[in-house]
Amino acid sequence: MEIIVCIKQVPGTTEVKIDPATNTLIREGVESIINPFDTYALEEGLRMKERWGGKVTTITMGPPQAEKALREAIAMGIDEGVLLSDRAFAGADTLATSYALFRAIEKIGSYDLIICGKQTMDGDTGQVGPELAERLGTPFVTYVKKVEEVNDGHIKVERMIEDGYEVVEMPLPGLITVVKEINEPRLPSLRGMMKAKSAEITIWTASDLGVDTSKVGLAGSPTQVVRIFAPERSRKSEILQGDVSSQVDQLVKKLREAKIV
Amino acid sequence: MGIKVILDKCTGCKLCLKSCPYNAISISEKKAVIGSSCTLCGFCVEACKLEAIVIEKEEAKAADIADYSGVWVFAEQRWGRIAPVVYELLGEGRKLADALETRLSAALLGENVKEKASDLITHGADEVYLVESKFLESYLDDAYSRVIVDMVREHKPSILLMGATAIGRSLAPKVAAMLETGLTADCTALEIDTEKKLLLQTRPAFGGNIMATIICPNRRPQIATVRPRVMKRASRNEKKRGEIIEKKMKPEDLSSRTRVLDFVEDLTEKVKLEEADIIVSGGRGLGGPENFKLVEELADVLEAAVGASRATVDAGWIPYSHQVGQTGKTVCPKLYIACGISGAIQHLAGMQTSDVIVAVNKDPEAPIFQVATYGIVGDLFEVIPALTAKFKEMLGG
Numbered sequence: 001m002e003i004i005v006c007i008k009q010v011p012g013t014t015e016v017k018i019d020p021a022t023n024t025l026i027r028e029g030v031e032s033i034i035n036p037f038d039t040y041a042l043e044e045g046l047r048m049k050e051r052w053g054g055k056v057t058t059i060t061m062g063p064p065q066a067e068k069a070l071r072e073a074i075a076m077g078i079d080e081g082v083l084l085s086d087r088a089f090a091g092a093d094t095l096a097t098s099y100a101l102f103r104a105i106e107k108i109g110s111y112d113l114i115i116c117g118k119q120t121m122d123g124d125t126g127q128v129g130p131e132l133a134e135r136l137g138t139p140f141v142t143y144v145k146k147v148e149e150v151n152d153g154h155i156k157v158e159r160m161i162e163d164g165y166e167v168v169e170m171p172l173p174g175l176i177t178v179v180k181e182i183n184e185p186r187l188p189s190l191r192g193m194m195k196a197k198s199a200e201i202t203i204w205t206a207s208d209l210g211v212d213t214s215k216v217g218l219a220g221s222p223t224q225v226v227r228i229f230a231p232e233r234s235r236k237s238e239i240l241q242g243d244v245s246s247q248v249d250q251l252v253k254k255l256r257e258a259k260i261v
Numbered sequence: 262m263g264i265k266v267i268l269d270k271c272t273g274c275k276l277c278l279k280s281c282p283y284n285a286i287s288i289s290e291k292k293a294v295i296g297s298s299c300t301l302c303g304f305c306v307e308a309c310k311l312e313a314i315v316i317e318k319e320e321a322k323a324a325d326i327a328d329y330s331g332v333w334v335f336a337e338q339r340w341g342r343i344a345p346v347v348y349e350l351l352g353e354g355r356k357l358a359d360a361l362e363t364r365l366s367a368a369l370l371g372e373n374v375k376e377k378a379s380d381l382i383t384h385g386a387d388e389v390y391l392v393e394s395k396f397l398e399s400y401l402d403d404a405y406s407r408v409i410v411d412m413v414r415e416h417k418p419s420i421l422l423m424g425a426t427a428i429g430r431s432l433a434p435k436v437a438a439m440l441e442t443g444l445t446a447d448c449t450a451l452e453i454d455t456e457k458k459l460l461l462q463t464r465p466a467f468g469g470n471i472m473a474t475i476i477c478p479n480r481r482p483q484i485a486t487v488r489p490r491v492m493k494r495a496s497r498n499e500k501k502r503g504e505i506i507e508k509k510m511k512p513e514d515l516s517s518r519t520r521v522l523d524f525v526e527d528l529t530e531k532v533k534l535e536e537a538d539i540i541v542s543g544g545r546g547l548g549g550p551e552n553f554k555l556v557e558e559l560a561d562v563l564e565a566a567v568g569a570s571r572a573t574v575d576a577g578w579i580p581y582s583h584q585v586g587q588t589g590k591t592v593c594p595k596l597y598i599a600c601g602i603s604g605a606i607q608h609l610a611g612m613q614t615s616d617v618i619v620a621v622n623k624d625p626e627a628p629i630f631q632v633a634t635y636g637i638v639g640d641l642f643e644v645i646p647a648l649t650a651k652f653k654e655m656l657g658g
Contacts, residue, residue, distance in 0.1 A: 011282045011283065032283070032284075036588065037588070062298075062300075063283075063285070063297050063298035063299070063300070064297055064298070065297075065298050087263065087297075090263075090299060090300055090301045091300065091301030091302075091316070093443065094434070094444065094446075095437065095438065095441065095442075095443065095444070098438060121467075121468065121587065122282065122466065122467055123446075123466060124446065124447065124465070124466060124467075124468070125444075125446035125447070126430055126434075126446060127430075127433075127434040127437070127444055127446055128434075129434075130402075130431055130434035130435045130438070131434045131435070131437065131438040133435070134434070134435050134438035134439055135438055139402070139403065139518040139519050140402065140431075140435075141519060142427070142430065142431045143427055145581075156522070158525075159427075160427070160582075161427040161428075162426065162427055162533055162535050162536075163526060163527060163533050164524060164525050164526040164527040165524075165525050165527070166521050166522075166523065166524050166525075167521070167522040167523040167524075167525070168519050168520065168521055168522065169519065169520045169522055170518065170519045170520075171518055174518075179581075180581065180588045180589075181581040217301075218263075218301055218316070221443075222441075222442055222443030222477050222479065222480040223443035223444070223445060223475050223476065223477050224475065224476050224477075224478065225302075225303050225473050225474070225475055226461070226474050226475065226476050227307075227473070227474040228303060228304060228307045228471055228472070228473050228474075229307075229471075229472050229474075230471070230472070231465065231469065231470070231471075231472050231613075236634070237630060237631065237632075237633055237634065237635075237636060238634070238635055238636070239625075239630065239635075239636040239637075239638060240635055240636065240637050244639060244640075244643045244644055244647050245647060247637045247639065247644065248637075248644065248647045248648050248651050249651070251619065251635055251637065251648070252648070252651050252652065252655060254635060255596065255617070255619075256655075258617065260539075260595050260596045260616075260617055261539070261563065261596070261652065261655075261656070
């Protein structure tokens with residue numbers, strides 16, 4: 001199987017806060033990591049390769065530093081890494097991101113399955129996977145928690161929904177987005193880390209992809225962020241005092257007064 | 262095009278440096294320098310007190326957006342039951358439509374769902390576009406997206422809202438890509454900029470630590486998925502009249518490449534987390550899987566759903582479907598009772614918008630107390646059973 005895993009490098013924490021006094025953002029100095037959901041996508045790609053043979057390529061779009069994420073993926077066992085990096089790609093929303101990835105995957109050529117994490121930790125949208133599938137003209141299944149089998153040009157997966165899961169069959173080539181429950185990502189091996197050090201990373205710019213720059217990056221993004229602010233924290237906290245029975249009585253009384261129970 | 266530091270205005274104060282989530286800014290000779298890891302996220306623009314950083318975007322030529330009007334709600338249903346979020350979308354959609362002085366419409370797709378159309382009208386829809394077919398009986402990305410895109414091209418709504426559910430979050434991006442328009446995920450507030458007639462879409466990002474307001478100025482429709490249980494449900498008005506417009510689709514246009522072979526209901530969840538008014542959640546403080554019964558007993562008395570922290574799920578104490586937080590489910594019930602949960606930022610991201618939060622934890626320094634409405638510092642093995650007994654007595658169970 002030819003598998004392509006799409007990953008994103010994200011800040012290693014979501015702990016960005018706004019200083020209420022100055023209304024400015026405060027960020028703890030942190031390292032960039034592979035989006036946690038994407039590590040499940042990488043692991044699933046590796047497991048499928050181990051079971052059905054083939055090759056796993058990973059692709060990311062980001063600044064030159066995102067190369068580190070690709071090397072981490074190679075250390076896990078991924079065969080090849082492709083970095084899409086160009087100032088023209090910056091500021092992309094999900095639609096523009098899906099376009100750049102689409103053109104890169106076209107350039108790679110053949111594939112059987114594309115795997116994405118269910119969403120990223122910084123944007124939390126979960127939109128790039130389905131948008132990419134649509135641009136490629138392939139079917140997709142979101143929120144996959146298990147790959148049951150690959151057989152006769154079809155893949156059978158379990159898709160998590162609100163009240164259980166569906167068993168879905170999809171013809172290949174196709175795209176899946178995966179949830180955390182699907183596996184436990186492996187740690188990089190020593191051999192993998194050695195390989196990652198010297199691995200050659202393919203870097204493609206906008207002109208390598210031959211893209212119309214009005215369709216990528218900020219220019220190709222129909223959505224715009226007009227305001228960023230701290231969420232309201234109007235909640236007043238009250239620590240209930242007294243012994244257990246008094247604490248419980250106070251709490252029940254308050255919840256009752258608020259007509260919650 | 263791009264980001265620029267206006268050197269005359271920049272004083273090298275470093276506020277932008279601190280704000281950058283991507284470590285892309287450095288200070289050189291008392292001026293901010295924006296490096297190659299910049300993603301144009303705009304945080305520094307907001308942070309700068311001196312308006313010294315600007316992001317310039319060439320305004321794309323507005324497409325024929327003047328032709329688009331009306332607010333549409335996708336009336337998600339499964340097995341003939343309208344998803345609860347649809348009534349919330351109708352409530353919110355009505356407000357938006359009134360602000361724009363336009364119509365509110367619902368798109369209802371399924372098999373034998375016609376009787377639900379009048380329900381959508383009494384909840385605020387001026388008209389319901391109804392498409393019935395046995396190929397639409399259960400949700401499939403291909404068939405549903407084709408119907409929606411077809412109708413959007415024909416009727417040109419300015420705004421299209423869907424629930425941020427498993428279905429909505431698959432359908433919306435497919436539709437947005439087919440129409441090459443903008444999509445904002447998981448909105449928690451919607452508003453109309455009446456002057457520009459634009460939809461202001463506000464959503465949490467970075468795990469709920471930042472709110473961002475997003476617009477889609479030059480493409481139509483403006484599509485948003487909306488987080489369930491945030492907007493107020495539309496009230497019912499039996500006198501409300503509306504039109505049901507039936508539309509036929511050719512069966513060959515309703516084929517789907519994916520097939521649903523089976524549905525397996527999660528029976529460990531007596532009450533669904535996403536729909537629950539009350540959630541009782543357990544964390545590592547429970548000490549072991551056997552003690553989840555304390556949480557379950559309290560949940561039973563309150564007819565609540567059972568939630569869990571990531572630590573307990575990772576330890577195998579309870580299935581993943583119960584996990585609340587960044588890598589689990591996002592919930593906002595009327596009441597969230599956290600038992601023995603310390604309140605890691607990733608957990609808070611999944612529940613901090615709950616109306617009332619009660620925290621029971623023996624560590625007074627636990628971060629959960631910072632978001633709690635009411636906190637009890639104490640031993641959960643005493644507090645939770647006492648609470649269960651008290652509610653049982655009160656509710657006559």
